[in-house]
Amino acid sequence: MDDISPIRAKSGTNQEGTSAHNRRVMIEALRLNGALSRADLARATQLTKQAVSNIIEDLESDGLVVALDAVRKGRGQPSTPYRLVPEGAFAIGLHIDRHLTRAVAVDLMGSVLARAEANLPFDEPSKGVEIILELIAGVRRDLAGISVQSEKRLVGLGIAMPGPFGLKDSDDKWMMPAWQKFPLLETLAKGTGLNVGLQNDAAACATAERIVGAAHGVDHAVCLYVGYGIGAGLILNGELYSGGHGNAGEIGMALLAPAGPGPTPLEHRASLASLYQHLGLNPADSDIYQQMNALVLAENPGMMAWIDGAAHDLRWSVHLIETIFDPQTVILTSGAPEALARRLVEAMHPLLPSIADRPGRTLPRLQLGTTDPWSIALGAAAAPISRAFDPLFSAILKTSSGSV
Amino acid sequence: MDDISPIRAKSGTNQEGTSAHNRRVMIEALRLNGALSRADLARATQLTKQAVSNIIEDLESDGLVVALDAVRKGRGQPSTPYRLVPEGAFAIGLHIDRHLTRAVAVDLMGSVLARAEANLPFDEPSKGVEIILELIAGVRRDLAGISVQSEKRLVGLGIAMPGPFGLKDSDDKWMMPAWQKFPLLETLAKGTGLNVGLQNDAAACATAERIVGAAHGVDHAVCLYVGYGIGAGLILNGELYSGGHGNAGEIGMALLAPAGPGPTPLEHRASLASLYQHLGLNPADSDIYQQMNALVLAENPGMMAWIDGAAHDLRWSVHLIETIFDPQTVILTSGAPEALARRLVEAMHPLLPSIADRPGRTLPRLQLGTTDPWSIALGAAAAPISRAFDPLFSAILKTSSGSV
DNA sequence: TAATTAAGTCAAGCGAGTTGACTTAATGCG
DNA sequence: CGCATTAAGTCAACTCGCTTGACTTAATTA
Structure with a gap:
């Protein structure tokens, strides 16, 4: 990223940039809407039918999109929808x-x-x-x-x-x-x-939610990840935000209270690491996942106590995230078993009041994202x-x- | 912003978009670097000399830039620097x-x-x-x-x-x-x-710092504004971020502690409104500015106590902002007299440890921005x-x- | 004085989206 | 039944902005 000269400036662009952008816009449109005809794409992207036709032709010959059977829908020539090719x-x-x-x-x-x-x-x-x-x-x-x-x-x-x-x-x-x-x-x-x-x-978790999960097509979302550590993945303006040095969202190190003796990082109270410590579990155990699941299903008192404590701090984290980012939704994801994550989300309710508490919401303030351990x-x-x-x-x- | 059709897609672009972008890039380069020659601009923006020449010619005829006297700097033809025209x-x-x-x-x-x-x-x-x-x-x-x-x-x-x-x-x-x-x-x-x-x-304050203040040319900065209320203006990736509904950065409503009886919004403890209340001042007084200034200079005990309390909470706010955004710098601005703001910044030191505490910093973690009451x-x-x-x-x- | 270096121009070229007319293939109305 | 209507998609000429490469201008340096 360092400039060759000491002059600070953004790069310019040319037809290649135009073309690259338009191709990407087509791909995103197909990703978000499923199959679309060339005419649909032209309307959605504000490009001309001809421009879309050329781009789709290119994408098709590159193996990124493929035509489906023509569909009749009222008057006029039937349209030919295109969809993305997964193997592209x-x-x-x-x-x-x-x-x-x-x-x-x-x-x-x-x-x-x-x-x-x-x-x-x-x-x-x-x-x-x-x-x-x-x-x-x-x-x-x-x-x-x-x-x-x-x-x-x-x-x-x-x-x-x-x-x-x-x-x-x-x-x-x-x-x-x-x-x-x-x-x-x-x-x-x-x-x-x-x-x-x-x-x-946490950023990877947000990226996963964006491509196949709850943040699909959402332009402003924060993904709260409760793993061994804890962090937030930030989707702002439809792009992942990483901060000035790639460390944005590292809220595990956030100190919990401005007052009080010995402020504690969030990570020491609401991460799975803190759970392992609290319950005396060994995270290196190969069946740690099953152990946790069993403890939740059995409503083990130690586990329930940890959930309550973590939920207390996480509830406040959500409040803070909403207040600072004004996202459309907050997604809680975790490396823990789904039953545990679900209990955690339940224990976080009722949420603290915040600016997210607005009329006309379509997405929930807080939703449970994936708990697939492979999602990161x-x-x-x-x-x-x-x-x-x-x-x-x-x-x-x-x-x-x-x-x- | 609502689409005519229900299809979700970004807009495409064409030569007009290319041209608009390149013109903007030129203007930004001149704003950030002062006067630059066409050759300088070509190198900085990666466009060809010819493209830059055409664009500069356009901008000059539009009255947005103007040529300065040619400067000799070593071998070769002297370069003709251009600068922005304020009245453009x-x-x-x-x-x-x-x-x-x-x-x-x-x-x-x-x-x-x-x-x-x-x-x-x-x-x-x-x-x-x-x-x-x-x-x-x-x-x-x-x-x-x-x-x-x-x-x-x-x-x-x-x-x-x-x-x-x-x-x-x-x-x-x-x-x-x-x-x-x-x-x-x-x-x-x-x-x-x-x-x-x-x-x-607060967003306006950040915009002001960006055009003429401490955030000039900084791509990741958070501007903490202590006015009647309190808020944060977010410069992320070189653009102002406003969130999903325009309310990002409204941290005045952030509740301070996750624990404890009756959590208090930050705004009730660290804003000028809280200062007025604390000291029994009337914010509608026309000489309120002078009153505050005098109290600070006289080291009035009530004023000093408020500064200490506010600094305590603001110190934690900076910690939180750094942890969440990973900005290059945090700028404190205020509608209060400069003496007060300066005392506040001093009282906030030493700052809490955070990920901003990294080797090789060039910008200070926290700096005092403008306190001009007209800056918003x-x-x-x-x-x-x-x-x-x-x-x-x-x-x-x-x-x-x-x-x- | 001549070689070298760099800024800037000239003119042709190219590529990607635009334009408007045209073709194709459905539906729906009389 | 047949023609008007509607909509998808194509054709070919066009436009506009950046690129290319040669050229001009004007300074320094040997």
């Missing part, structure tokens, strides 16, 4: 977490086509990278078995891991210090030959797809190296 | 507050050329509108005396007033309920014949200028009705 593009997603690492391969629609997982050495990134490269190679092989074109249509590798990134060195083991220092992106870019991008786990890897994979196919401001600029 | 555009800004209403006329560079103020009837918007229209007519007359082209070059009227907007009816007098219900925009648009836009006071009106006026001349995503789309 693929991406790899990698979720590095404290106790488990997952890799997935997804298609243009966000369907997971291959998955693999492994344990990583907590403090030895160089050994871990070898394991990761093997995981990735594995899902790539699986993918190649599904589509012969997969390698050619692979748009990138998205990585999600706990943030924040780039801070002063820390010995806090919650932050995976050894991994924070390791040149992961460069190593994986070299090892895979793919474009590599990084985001924190899915979101990680969705990031390169979004970068390649969504209409973004940056995609219009001359410097942008976007595909499509 | 004007805008009117209106700041409606609880006790005083101000109107200003500003030029393209954000210089205030005319100003006027008046008291409004607190509960009678229809009478108030007449006063406002007179204020606006006044600054327009003054402006016409400065530039004969002023009317032709007037890009719009920006309004700033306390939010939040569009909530359920409220009797809370802090929120100026009568004004919230009145069809202000329509009335003023009709009464002035200008394009009218609305933002809350200035920011209000800067909004239509920004809409007309800054490089925005929306300006590229076919639906955009931007000038330039």
Whole structure:
């Protein structure tokens, strides 16, 4: 991003930028509305029928869209709807977490086509990278078995891991210090030959909700992620917002009370890590998921107490998020079993009053998003797809190296 | 913004969009870097010399830029720098507050050329509108005396007033309920014949800091505004963020503590309204500004106590803003006298630890912005200028009705 | 004085969306 | 039944703004 000259300026654009934008707009329209005819697209995008026709023709020959059977709907020539081709593009997603690492391969629609997982050495990134490269190679092989074109249509590798990134060195083991220092992106870019991008786990969760979940087509949404840590993924103006240094939404480190002795970070009270500690569970147990589920179903008193306490703080977090961002909806997602997440959302009600408490709402103030433990890897994979196919401001600029 | 059809899609673009974007990019580059030659602009924007030449020629004939004397700087033909022409555009800004209403006329560079103020009837918007229209007519007359082209070059009227907007009816007098219900925009648009836009006071403050203040050229900044109320103006990715319903940043209503009896909104503890109440001052006094200044200079115990209390809560607000937004800097602005604001910032130190506490910072975590009481009106006026001349995503789309 | 370097112009070219007429293929009315 | 109407989609010429590459201008430097 550094300019060659010291002059600060945005990049200009030209016909290529125009064309790239219009292609992306078509793809987004098909993603949000399902199949549409050329005439529909022309009306929706304000382009002429002819321009749309040319673009669709291109996209079709690129294998990104395909025509369906013509449909008669009243007078006039029947229209030919087009839909996206899921096999038009693929991406790899990698979720590095404290106790488990997952890799997935997804298609243009966000369907997971291959998955693999492994344990990583907590403090030895160089050994871990070898394991990761093997995981990735594995899902790539699986993918190649599904589509012969997969390698050619692979748009990138998205990585999600706990943030924040780039801070002063820390010995806090919650932050995976050894991994924070390791040149992961460069190593994986070299090892895979793919474009590599990084985001924190909460951002990946929001990306997942946007491509296949509750934030699909919503331009202003905040995704509150309760995992081992806790964070917020921010969808603002239809794009993921990452802040000045990629750490926006890292609310786990937010201190809870302005007053009182020894303010506590939210993460120490409302994350799964705090739950493990509260109940004396070992997060490295392979059946930790089942253990938690059983405790919830049995209404274990310790579990219920933790839910109440966490809900108390999360309720206030939602209030704060609504007050600060004015989103259309807040989505709670979690790496915990669905039963637990559902109880948590229930325990958060009634919500605190806020500016979100307005007349004429269509979306709920708070909704439960996915609790699929693979969704962060899915979101990680969705990031390169979004970068390649969504209409973004940056995609219009001359410097942008976007595909499509 | 409602689509004619139910199909959801972004608008496409064409050469007009390209051209509009490139013109805006030129203007922004000149605004951020001062005078630049065509060759400089070509390098900075990645456009060809020829394209830049054509655009600059256009802008010059439109009266938006002007050539300076050629400068020799080493070998080669001397370059001819161009700079923006302040009189290239004007805008009117209106700041409606609880006790005083101000109107200003500003030029393209954000210089205030005319100003006027008046008291409004607190509960009678229809009478108030007449006063406002007179204020606006006044600054327009003054402006016409400065530039004969002023009317032709007037890009719009920006309004700033306390939010939040569009909530359920409220009797809370802090929120100026009568004004919230009145069809202000329509009335003023009709009464002035200008394009009218609305933002809350904190957003206007951020807009002001961006055009002439500490946020000039900063892409990620949060402007904390301590006025009669309290709010945050959000500059994200170089654009003002207003949320799903225009109420983003309304942190005055944020409840302070998740725990404890009777949570208090921030606004009731750290705004000037709370100061007036704390000290028994009457905000409607015409010399209220001088009164506050004198109390600060005299180190009045009540004033010092309020500063300490407010600083305590504001310190935590900054921590929260940094944790959530990851901005490059936080700017504290205020309608209070500079001495008071300066004391407040001093009392906020040391700041709480946060992710902003990172190595290699160039901007301070917290800085004092303007305390000019006219700056909100200035920011209000800067909004239509920004809409007309800054490089925005929306300006590229076919639906955009931007000038330039 | 001549070579070098850089700013800026000229004129042809190109690419992507636009325009308006035209074709195709349904429905619906008399 | 047949023709008018409606709507999808195509054709071909056009326009507009950026690009290309050669050229001009005007300074420094050897």
